[in-house]
Amino acid sequence: MRGTAMRRLMTLVLLLSGIAVGVSSSVRVAPATAQTNCGTVLLSGTKWLQGGGVDDHSNGANQFTGVSCGGVSITKPPLQYGYGWQCVEIAARLYRLMNWGRVYANGGVKAGNYRYGAQYLPEGSPSLRFYPVTSSYAPVPGDLIIEAGLTYGHVSIVDHTEKSLDGSTQIIAVEQNASMTGFHIYQRGPGVMTGGYHPIKGFLHSPLNTHVEKGGARRGFITTLVSPSGSLFREGTFGVVSSLETVAPNTSPVSAPTVRGSYALSFVDRSQHVWYVDGQGRRFDTGVVAAAKSNPSLQLNANDNPTIAITNTARSLTVWRPSGIVKISSAVHAGSSPALALDARGDYHIAFVTPSHSVSVATANGVVDTGLVAAAYSNAAIAIRGDATTVVVVANSTGIVQSADGSADGTIFTPSAAFVVSVLPGTSPAVVAFGPTGYQVAYVNAQGQMRTFGPLGPLAVTVRSSTLMSSPSLAIRSDGMMVLSATGADGHPWRFTKLTATKSSLIVKSSTAPSTLLLR
Numbered sequence: 001m002r003g004t005a006m007r008r009l010m011t012l013v014l015l016l017s018g019i020a021v022g023v024s025s026s027v028r029v030a031p032a033t034a035q036t037n038c039g040t041v042l043l044s045g046t047k048w049l050q051g052g053g054v055d056d057h058s059n060g061a062n063q064f065t066g067v068s069c070g071g072v073s074i075t076k077p078p079l080q081y082g083y084g085w086q087c088v089e090i091a092a093r094l095y096r097l098m099n100w101g102r103v104y105a106n107g108g109v110k111a112g113n114y115r116y117g118a119q120y121l122p123e124g125s126p127s128l129r130f131y132p133v134t135s136s137y138a139p140v141p142g143d144l145i146i147e148a149g150l151t152y153g154h155v156s157i158v159d160h161t162e163k164s165l166d167g168s169t170q171i172i173a174v175e176q177n178a179s180m181t182g183f184h185i186y187q188r189g190p191g192v193m194t195g196g197y198h199p200i201k202g203f204l205h206s207p208l209n210t211h212v213e214k215g216g217a218r219r220g221f222i223t224t225l226v227s228p229s230g231s232l233f234r235e236g237t238f239g240v241v242s243s244l245e246t247v248a249p250n251t252s253p254v255s256a257p258t259v260r261g262s263y264a265l266s267f268v269d270r271s272q273h274v275w276y277v278d279g280q281g282r283r284f285d286t287g288v289v290a291a292a293k294s295n296p297s298l299q300l301n302a303n304d305n306p307t308i309a310i311t312n313t314a315r316s317l318t319v320w321r322p323s324g325i326v327k328i329s330s331a332v333h334a335g336s337s338p339a340l341a342l343d344a345r346g347d348y349h350i351a352f353v354t355p356s357h358s359v360s361v362a363t364a365n366g367v368v369d370t371g372l373v374a375a376a377y378s379n380a381a382i383a384i385r386g387d388a389t390t391v392v393v394v395a396n397s398t399g400i401v402q403s404a405d406g407s408a409d410g411t412i413f414t415p416s417a418a419f420v421v422s423v424l425p426g427t428s429p430a431v432v433a434f435g436p437t438g439y440q441v442a443y444v445n446a447q448g449q450m451r452t453f454g455p456l457g458p459l460a461v462t463v464r465s466s467t468l469m470s471s472p473s474l475a476i477r478s479d480g481m482m483v484l485s486a487t488g489a490d491g492h493p494w495r496f497t498k499l500t501a502t503k504s505s506l507i508v509k510s511s512t513a514p515s516t517l518l519l520r
């Protein structure tokens with residue numbers, strides 16, 4: 001009896017260890033402060049695996065680490081099956097509920113302290129078939145993607161695949177204890193696969209898994225908002241998720257999509273410190289202190305490395321990157337916020353309003369006057385077009401939208417004639433490049449209605465039950481999908497596409513503007 005009990009105990013210990021861990025250690029570990037509560041559902045099971053997935057949970061303050069905020073349990077497999085909420089737990093829970101076989105990691109004694117990490121799932125799951133990444137195997141929904149690292153490795157679950165314009169295949173996967181959306185995008189070509197936190201080892205397939213490729217809904221939107229109490233939260237295609245982050249009064253967050261299918265976020269906290277958070281486990285105070293009422297501007301390069309521009313307490317510009325800080329001595333108008341764009345090389349271009357209301361652009365090569373003059377309480381917007389030239393857009397001194405085009409080398413700007421469209425006082429237009437030479441402008445007009453013009457055309461709808469009061473947020477994807485958002489006078493955020501206008505049931509802080517993005 002005692003021997004049987006001991007064997008059962010050891011089996012339980014090994015099972016729990018085998019499905020416990022699988023995190024990335026290739027990026028900076030986040031401080032022990034949660035962006036979301038432990039166990040918050042980031043992605044509902046109804047939103048992936050053709051509606052038959054399982055809920056994807058946040059690991060709270062331990063997101064992207066080997067520590068489990070949710071403890072351990074295997075007594076209620078539909079809710080939790082292992083250490084909550086590690087990456088292997090969601091894979092083990094799904095396979096347990098689907099009866100696809102046991103998901104178990106065991107690299108043996110030679111693997112040392114990491115023998116039960118995710119990268120050793122193929123060795124510990126003999127009922128599942130392993131296909132090396134160099135093979136010609138085409139994964140199906142429900143298959144596991146195994147990443148091998150120096151420590152635990154990582155595992156994610158195939159949701160669906162998509163063909164890219166360059167002929168490669170995008171594998172859209174779902175993961176736990178990593179992405180802030182629950183989604184992860186990999187790129188696969190002949191014999192090679194990229195996009196992982198670690199090198200890709202291969203795929204695990206259950207012979208009992210009969211799923212076939214049917215596509216999937218991933219390319220949704222996410223809007224980051226500020227609650228009346230000053231806390232951040234998001235709503236979007238995949239639901240509402242509350243955050244524990246709080247922002248400084250009269251400031252708004254800014255967000256950007258990542259290459260891997262998640263998103264990054266920057267905001268100013270109540271101590272005026274500028275923060276950066278993303279879906280790769282990076283969450284830290286940048287060390288930059290923002291001027292009052294100044295919002296950060298955030299851009300990511302092709303490798304998801306961030307750049308943030310902000311007005312500092314000396315009323316000049318600070319450019320922050322993980323590699324260091326650059327201070328630009330040019331004076332910035334009190335209460336205004338800079339706008340940031342990155343060119344193909346990853347170099348910064350920052351449009352800002354000076355104390356005299358003139359608009360300048362700062363780069364690593366110096367500062368250039370654009371010839372534009374901004375209206376009171378209005379910020380400039382900037383974009384880099386496909387031909388590498390710069391366009392700056394403002395509400396000018398008479399409240400009319402006006403742009404300035406930069407020369408090929410960025411040393412000269414030529415203002416255009418003002419467009420005959422008035423902007424709501426106190427708000428600023430937005431601009432996004434589209435196509436080789438085109439750009440799309442969005443603004444809230446003097447009547448409080450959302451308007452846009454450019455190669456994607458105007459909106460076909462207007463807000464008839466409310467007027468808008470914030471600056472707009474504009475997001476455009478390479479396929480021409482366009483989403484805009486702004487805060488209504490009634491405190492509800494509004495979202496627009498070319499053909500629809502949707503009022504959210506949520507209430508936001510009236511002095512803030514939403515930040516909307518389209519997932520890649």
